[in-house]
Amino acid sequence: MAALVIYFSQTGTTKAAAEKIAGLKKADLVEIKPERPYEMSYGKTVLTSMKEIFTKARPELAMEIPDVQKYDRLMIGFPVWCGAAPNVVLTLLDALDLNGKHAAVFTTSGATKPTKLAVKLKKMYPEARWHKPLNANGVTEEEIRNWM
Ligand SMILES: Cc1cc2nc3c(=O)[nH]c(=O)nc-3n(C[C@H](O)[C@H](O)[C@H](O)COP(=O)(O)O)c2cc1C
Numbered sequence: 001m002a003a004l005v006i007y008f009s010q011t012g013t014t015k016a017a018a019e020k021i022a023g024l025k026k027a028d029l030v031e032i033k034p035e036r037p038y039e040m041s042y043g044k045t046v047l048t049s050m051k052e053i054f055t056k057a058r059p060e061l062a063m064e065i066p067d068v069q070k071y072d073r074l075m076i077g078f079p080v081w082c083g084a085a086p087n088v089v090l091t092l093l094d095a096l097d098l099n100g101k102h103a104a105v106f107t108t109s110g111a112t113k114p115t116k117l118a119v120k121l122k123k124m125y126p127e128a129r130w131h132k133p134l135n136a137n138g139v140t141e142e143e144i145r146n147w148m
Contacts, residue, residue: 003027
């Protein structure tokens with residue numbers, strides 16, 4: 001089964017997890033790049049993120065939309081922002097044909113686990129076949145191998 005890891009990362013933590021997962025799962029790797037990078041302080045990013053959540057924003061992307069036709073497994077990674085997925089991740093998910101795809105989320109965070117936001121994503125994109133999310137904070141190779 002061909003697999004694709006799609007990730008967003010502001011400060012590199014999720015990027016490192018995404019690279020580890022892609023390596024172990026022999027998956028291709030695509031980074032989600034917003035047109036306006038979140039190159040700002042923690043406090044400013046929190047405000048921007050809260051505004052985007054409240055307005056259901058879909059920030060523009062500066063990347064090609066990956067062709068997911070050739071993949072049957074999608075692993076989608078991002079930092080937890082204000083208890084949710086950063087809205088730029090939703091911009092990309094809106095643009096993908098998720099119908100029938102095996103999909104799962106992995107997150108990094110200060111402490112928040114991905115369970116609740118994975119439930120939200122499942123409701124937003126019911127056309128995908130969602131698997132258990134992975135908390136990628138300090139994740140081990142064995143946990144990655146046993147996931148999905
Ligand atoms: C805007 C913003 C909101 C955040 N909200 C949360 C949160 O709700 N819960 C949490 O545990 N960590 C939160 N964090 C911490 C990040 O999820 C954490 O540092 C993450 O690993 C960063 O990943 P990155 O290096 O890939 O960007 C937040 C960080 C930022 C910048």
